[in-house]
Amino acid sequence: MMSPSDEDLGLYVHVPFCRRRCHFCAFYLEIVQPDRMALFHSALIQEISLYRRQQSLDGRVLQSIYFGGGTPTSLPADQLASLLTLIRAAWPTDVTAEVTVEAHPSSVTIRDLTVLTDAGFNRISFGAESMADKDFASIGRFGQVQHTAAAVQAARRAGFRNINLDLMYGLPGQSLPDWIRTLESLTQLAPSHISCYALTIEEGTRLAQDITRNLVLPPDEMLQIDMESAAERFLADAGFSRYEISNYAKPDYACRHNLLYWTGGEYLGLGPSAQSYLHGIRFGNIADLDAYAACLNDNCLPTTDPTILSASERQRDALVFGLRLLRGVPRKTITASERDRQIDELVAKGLLHADHDRVRLTSLGRRYADTVAEQLF
Numbered sequence: 001m002m003s004p005s006d007e008d009l010g011l012y013v014h015v016p017f018c019r020r021r022c023h024f025c026a027f028y029l030e031i032v033q034p035d036r037m038a039l040f041h042s043a044l045i046q047e048i049s050l051y052r053r054q055q056s057l058d059g060r061v062l063q064s065i066y067f068g069g070g071t072p073t074s075l076p077a078d079q080l081a082s083l084l085t086l087i088r089a090a091w092p093t094d095v096t097a098e099v100t101v102e103a104h105p106s107s108v109t110i111r112d113l114t115v116l117t118d119a120g121f122n123r124i125s126f127g128a129e130s131m132a133d134k135d136f137a138s139i140g141r142f143g144q145v146q147h148t149a150a151a152v153q154a155a156r157r158a159g160f161r162n163i164n165l166d167l168m169y170g171l172p173g174q175s176l177p178d179w180i181r182t183l184e185s186l187t188q189l190a191p192s193h194i195s196c197y198a199l200t201i202e203e204g205t206r207l208a209q210d211i212t213r214n215l216v217l218p219p220d221e222m223l224q225i226d227m228e229s230a231a232e233r234f235l236a237d238a239g240f241s242r243y244e245i246s247n248y249a250k251p252d253y254a255c256r257h258n259l260l261y262w263t264g265g266e267y268l269g270l271g272p273s274a275q276s277y278l279h280g281i282r283f284g285n286i287a288d289l290d291a292y293a294a295c296l297n298d299n300c301l302p303t304t305d306p307t308i309l310s311a312s313e314r315q316r317d318a319l320v321f322g323l324r325l326l327r328g329v330p331r332k333t334i335t336a337s338e339r340d341r342q343i344d345e346l347v348a349k350g351l352l353h354a355d356h357d358r359v360r361l362t363s364l365g366r367r368y369a370d371t372v373a374e375q376l377f
């Protein structure tokens with residue numbers, strides 16, 4: 001697993017549409033409507049064109065392109081293909097670049113998937129979430145669990161070799177045996193990568209409201225810890241290495257795009273609400289499709305809240321994100337005034353492993369990753 005060079009660059013495209021909003025989801029998105037998708041599509045083309053004219057990425061080569069959302073496959077496959085062609089014509093792209101599209105298993109056909117591989121997408125990330133129908137009901141998820149197996153088979157027939165499945169654990173009413181059954185079903189599909197996210201309750205979501213009204217129990221933290229441990233053991237036995245707190249991969253299939261985020265690499269985000277980190281400046285796009293499109297219509301980039309990261313903030317990010325990786329961070333990344341004493345204390349508490357060169361979180365430390373990072377900064 002390599003670290004990015006200064007020249008490495010990722011491109012993220014936020015496609016803000018879904019068929020239905022899942023009860024836990026707080027992402028910026030709208031429910032699919034043809035006129036809104038047409039507005040987004042033309043605004044996105046204008047955004048690509050404006051960045052191209054500004055020449056702000058000149059001299060850089062894209063190492064990864066990631067279409068996320070929302071559900072990118074809400075857009076017709078031909079449209080996704082032509083957007084990718086436009087991006088590759090606008091900026092040089094490494095021949096080995098990882099090109100990912102997120103997809104809902106119930107929103108793709110073999111024809112769509114073949115259009116995507118023909119266009120150059122070489123990685124697909126399906127939001128599987130669970131393999132139990134009752135879990136889909138409890139989180140308000142559109143589709144049926146059996147669509148996941150069909151979608152993975154179709155993706156493979158279309159030529160995808162790099163297939164990720166996203167899972168969530170600690171769902172309302174989900175037991176430890178339920179979770180293990182989901183892991184068993186998922187690994188039988190032989191993906192190259194699996195992401196396992198603990199359910200968190202985001203303010204303003206339907207799930208947060210249901211918990212406030214006592215209609216649903218909040219996630220049981222101890223059960224989630226048991227589920228995380230079970231996933232680590234189960235997936236190791238199935239040949240997956242855990243390389244980040246939530247991510248497991250077969251050899252050589254760690255997600256290059258996400259590694260850019262975790263190792264201080266730069267990226268440009270396109271689409272409403274997309275985040276960027278470019279030339280040492282962090283900024284975001286307006287999280288409102290109408291305002292985003294209106295801005296682009298006036299030939300302005302729809303960016304907001306630029307922050308120039310100081311050296312100290314960059315060091316802090318390197319520590320917070322670097323500790324999420326199982327390989328940890330070089331000892332010299334740690335800036336705490338009494339570094340050695342702080343490290344020794346955290347080692348004594350069972351939260352860190354440390355040697356002469358590097359420090360990394362223990363499995364206990366991974367549960368308190370942000371707190372440990374704060375103590376070391």
Ligand code: SF4
Binds near residue numbers: 018026029070104127
């Ligand atoms: S499919 Fe994904 S992006 Fe869309 S509502 Fe559900 S969790 Fe959110």
